[in-house]
Amino acid sequence: MTGHLDMAFTYESLMSHHIPEVRQRLSKRDSVLYALSVGFGQDPLDTSQLEFVDAHRHLKAVPMMSVVLAHPGFWMADPATGIDAVRVVHGEQRIAMHRPLPVEGEVIGTTRITGLVDKGEGRGALMYSEKVVRDAETGTLLATTKSTTFLRGNGGFGGPPGPVAEPHSPPETPPDSVVEMPTRPEQALYYRLNGDDNPLHADPAVAARAGFPRPILHGLCTLGIVGHALLRVLGDYDSARFRELAMRFSAPVYPGETVRVEIWRDGSFRARVPERDVVVINNGRAVFAAPEEGAAR
Template sequence: MNLEKVLSRKFEAIEHPLVARDCMLYALGIGIGEAPHDPAQLQFAYEDGLKVFPSMVNVISHPGGWVKDPALEIDWVRLLHGEQAFEMHQPLEVGKTYVGSFRVTRVVDKGPGKGVMLYQEKQLHEQDTQRLVSTVTSTYVLRGDGGSGGTTNEAPAPHPIPERPADARCSIPTLGRAALLYRLSGDYNPIHADPALARKAGFEQPILHGLCTLGVATRAVLQTWCDNDPARLRSLRLRFSSPVYPGETIVTEFWRDGSTISFVARVAERDVVVLNNGRADIA
């Protein structure tokens, strides 16, 4: 990795008109609609009074695969998506156009052979009013770039999970076609669709997108703690621990401390933690 070029990279602002079809397609991609007569799900999947599911802020105005630019000298083939977070300042609304601005905020070098943590931030503003709608942060783990240098040696500590028994659980099955459906929201990485390429990448079969798993966990938070009201979700953050295979059931365990909800998600079929150090803040 060329640290100087990564830090000096300029990103163009990206306009994103939010149309009803895209919002409904995103909702279907994270499994909403499995109960098509349930008003709690229909509010995100039917155009009459349509609401935008909050975790959609993660996929709009995305800068794409910028890490593949040869000038940056990033070993992008070994990249992992380590963490994701979003904060809602205003709800997304169908019919509005949003503008995303993107920047690299810090780089933590763990040393040769240990990789680099690259932290990014996206801010979404309403085009007409310039109001800040959401702040989205993500962390890439660049496994092949340790020793390239960084801006700091301190990585933010993960949110701690309470050691007491969980206060609640929510089980949500995923569809066998979930990855094929979710990729239509913009992430066309072939390891989510092509069995041969997935095996080449070290997976038994195509895997579910990490941000799709995040969407399912967000559903669990709304269902368990927010009476399915998206306006009550203020923020959510988590770490990706392991991939999910489409068709598996995601079980999210929760610990509540006031307005703070801690959570961990695992797949029931393999008893493997797939999301860890989760935190949601609710109204």
């Protein structure tokens, strides 16, 4: 990369960048769209899945929808940030659920940058950000989501070299459950309707400039697919039991591939694409409450 891109922002300028608060009127249609966009409803005989996608039933919201609720959009493309937006990669994601999500209503999302790590000129940078989602009417805290973004074109700006958290390591024993989650060729186009319209996931020319042979699936769509498998295996489709999720994105998924999710009883997990024998999600850890705790929430 050229030096002017590596020095496109300073530590102080990016840390102080204001990301506008977002208010979103959530409808049942939005909740169903999210569930469908991450693969719920692919088995029409599984009534547990239908509870997330059939608006004629008593709908439940998918907990992973917290990552798209009141989403600020692709704000990193704003030239004022100084970020080389074409070379941005989602590195890690965390979710902490404080209350079950509503399927309709109004929510407020407040996003801020919480940290920067400078890996050095030509080596990129890590940006940590946090979004807090609240019920707009009551102010009740619903979810906190935290992201690590790898800014591949922005190293060498004079920021701190750390700290960098150690990732969770899965057990060395074979997984206790393995779930095959198919994706669809057009799935990224559906997922974009949740508010993440980065052209990397739709435009072949943009994907080529970023070094990919074709548009890739959103990392957060992969998160939703993996979260679906975890909700099935560890939570018995009881969304009220979902507490925490943390994962590292290690390789992209191309729409149409299969995501094979390997799950351990302690909540550890990883995911791979068997067609290419590539690990796409690693260092995963999920926390689910016991059934009676979920019911009492």
